Amino acid sequence: MKSPTISAARSSAMRSSPESAGRVLLRLLDRGAPVLAALLLLLIWELGCRLLDVPVYLLPPPSAIVEGALAVSPSSWGGHIWATLRVSLLGYALAVIIGIPLAVALANSRLLSRTLYPMLVVVQSTPVVAVAPIIVVVLGAGDAPRIVITFLITFFPIVVSTVTGLMSTPPELLELSRSLGASRWREIRNIQLPFAVPHIFSALRISITLAIIGAVVAEFVAAENGLGFFIAFSTSFFKVPQAFAALAILVTISLILFRLVAMIQKWWFPWSLPKS
Amino acid sequence: MVPHDDNDSPRPSIRFNNVGQVFTSSDGSVINALDGVSFDIHKHEFIAVIGPSGCGKSTLLRVIAGLVQPTSGQAQIYGLPVTEPREEIGIVFQQPTLLPWLNVVDNITFPMKHKYGRVTLEEKQRAQELLDTVGLRDFAHKRPSELSGGMQQRVGIARALLHDPDILLMDEPFSALDALTRDEMSFELLRIWTERPKTVLFITHSIPEALLLADRILVMSARPGRIREIIDVGLPRPRTLKTLSEPRFHEIANHIRGQVFSHAVLA
Ligand SMILES: Nc1ncnc2c1ncn2[C@@H]1O[C@H](COP(=O)(O)OP(=O)(O)OP(=O)(O)O)[C@@H](O)[C@H]1O
Numbered sequence: 179m180k181s182p183t184i185s186a187a188r189s190s191a192m193r194s195s196p197e198s199a200g201r202v203l204l205r206l207l208d209r210g211a212p213v214l215a216a217l218l219l220l221l222i223w224e225l226g227c228r229l230l231d232v233p234v235y236l237l238p239p240p241s242a243i244v245e246g247a248l249a250v251s252p253s254s255w256g257g258h259i260w261a262t263l264r265v266s267l268l269g270y271a272l273a274v275i276i277g278i279p280l281a282v283a284l285a286n287s288r289l290l291s292r293t294l295y296p297m298l299v300v301v302q303s304t305p306v307v308a309v310a311p312i313i314v315v316v317l318g319a320g321d322a323p324r325i326v327i328t329f330l331i332t333f334f335p336i337v338v339s340t341v342t343g344l345m346s347t348p349p350e351l352l353e354l355s356r357s358l359g360a361s362r363w364r365e366i367r368n369i370q371l372p373f374a375v376p377h378i379f380s381a382l383r384i385s386i387t388l389a390i391i392g393a394v395v396a397e398f399v400a401a402e403n404g405l406g407f408f409i410a411f412s413t414s415f416f417k418v419p420q421a422f423a424a425l426a427i428l429v430t431i432s433l434i435l436f437r438l439v440a441m442i443q444k445w446w447f448p449w450s451l452p453k454s
Numbered sequence: 455m456v457p458h459d460d461n462d463s464p465r466p467s468i469r470f471n472n473v474g475q476v477f478t479s480s481d482g483s484v485i486n487a488l489d490g491v492s493f494d495i496h497k498h499e500f501i502a503v504i505g506p507s508g509c510g511k512s513t514l515l516r517v518i519a520g521l522v523q524p525t526s527g528q529a530q531i532y533g534l535p536v537t538e539p540r541e542e543i544g545i546v547f548q549q550p551t552l553l554p555w556l557n558v559v560d561n562i563t564f565p566m567k568h569k570y571g572r573v574t575l576e577e578k579q580r581a582q583e584l585l586d587t588v589g590l591r592d593f594a595h596k597r598p599s600e601l602s603g604g605m606q607q608r609v610g611i612a613r614a615l616l617h618d619p620d621i622l623l624m625d626e627p628f629s630a631l632d633a634l635t636r637d638e639m640s641f642e643l644l645r646i647w648t649e650r651p652k653t654v655l656f657i658t659h660s661i662p663e664a665l666l667l668a669d670r671i672l673v674m675s676a677r678p679g680r681i682r683e684i685i686d687v688g689l690p691r692p693r694t695l696k697t698l699s700e701p702r703f704h705e706i707a708n709h710i711r712g713q714v715f716s717h718a719v720l721a
């Protein structure tokens with residue numbers, strides 16, 4: 179009774195195995211391709227630096243960067259990471275808290291959009307990096323100037339995208355809302371804002387990476403800790419590998435935050451994702 | 455005129471009294487969307503409106519929905535001037551315009567939720583019944599994106615019927631659908647209308663559709679939007695596929711075609 183089943187199973191396994199094994203390998207390659215490419219790049223980087231004898235202060239090899247990272251105490255890294263993260267997230271939160279309601283106001287009032295929009299464009303056209311020292315002089319020491327600088331960099335994309343999203347509400351739905359005699363506030367909350375969610379989230383994703391840039395720019399100008407400060411400080415003492423280590427941490431933080439925003443959209447607003 | 459409640463000559467459901475609508479577009483030019491439109495719609499009558507694009511059909515609907523105030527004249531519902539949106543109206547748009555984040559049932563009950571902030575059990579039951587009516591019983595918990603265009607438009611119709619409105623305003627509701635679905639939807643609308651009679655104002659670009667559905671057809675002319683002719687369809691009910699092959703059907707269809715085309719050529 180048993181043997182035919184087993185042999186049947188075996189033969190079917192044998193029949194399907196070459197195909198599926200090939201497929202599995204392909205899928206693994208497909209999945210692992212980005213990682214493999216990154217590893218390969220690191221290897222070329224490392225070998226290139228060693229073979230060509232590139233001075234460490236010009237381009238440190240990955241091994242030197244790891245060494246540099248380990249030379250700094252974890253608590254010291256923690257302090258810098260926390261400082262940058264705090265400024266980025268506070269500036270970002272401020273941009274969201276001010277930007278979205280402002281966008282709602284702009285989208286719903288012709289007068290406001292006519293008067294405020296040009297001003298916003300002027301603010302956006304002013305290079306924040308150039309204004310940063312002035313902001314520091316005005317707001318003094320502490321987190322405040324850095325948060326304001328981060329806010330200024332992140333705020334505009336949020337406002338513009340949210341306005342675009344709010345305006346993309348089908349006019350028929352607004353007519354439906356009005357034909358029901360629903361209040362303006364309900365119309366905004368139940369119809370306009372949900373319709374803007376896809377646009378809002380694409381802005382939130384861009385802005386979270388801008389927030390890190392904002393914090394680093396602010397720390398270049400005036401700070402006593404933070405990863406931006408640490409990079410400026412390290413390079414001024416030619417500790418280039420440490421600066422590269424800080425850079426790698428910044429990139430990692432940026433990527434994690436970006437993913438996090440994308441995850442929040444996926445968890446809370448799955449319907450807002452384009453179907454792929 | 456003295457209003458009187460007399461069953462033999464009932465008051466019209468809807469009355470357009472010399473309604474004119476002038477729009478000033480953003481470049482300052484003046485558009486005469488409606489000009490001296492006067493006619494009555496009787497209770498539970500099915501009226502189709504047909505006319506060239508931009509002749510003011512949607513504007514006519516917006517006026518009766520209370521969404522815009524006419525610049526001259528007056529629209530009345532049951533003898534009362536329309537100054538704001540009223541309860542007894544349901545609207546179906548050209549696009550289903552459902553809310554993508556709500557499932558089908560929640561989309562149908564959305565007007566109540568939106569207006570009062572909550573949905574009663576009764577309304578929920580009614581939504582279920584309406585799902586049966588429009589043949590979507592098994593799709594109650596699907597999202598709009600999972601439905602075909604025709605199914606989405608059925609949801610849009612169910613949504614407009616939720617509060618059992620006396621007056622149903624439909625702005626080219628089937629024009630985004632393919633021809634087969636379109637015919638199917640027309641017969642379904644007729645069935646719903648027979649089961650629960652309503653006064654219907656139905657805008658369309660399709661002459662056969664207007665003929666199949668309506669008691670009377672309002673033919674409009676372009677700019678300024680005027681009533682060109684009111685046609686008594688007079689085809690027997692219930693209308694079926696056979697109606698499409700009746701001589702009178704083709705006679706009126708050709709007549710309307712002549713009206714619309716001769717005007718288009720003149721314009
Ligand atoms: N809010 C508005 N502001 C300015 N012009 C308008 C407005 N609404 C409509 N119009 C103009 O009034 C005219 C009639 O518009 P309406 O939408 O009623 O036409 P329609 O008969 O429904 O056309 P279609 O068959 O293409 O839907 C058009 O020329 C249009 O441009």
Ligand SMILES: [Mg+2]
Pocket residue numbers: 511512513625
């Ligand atoms: Mg129209």
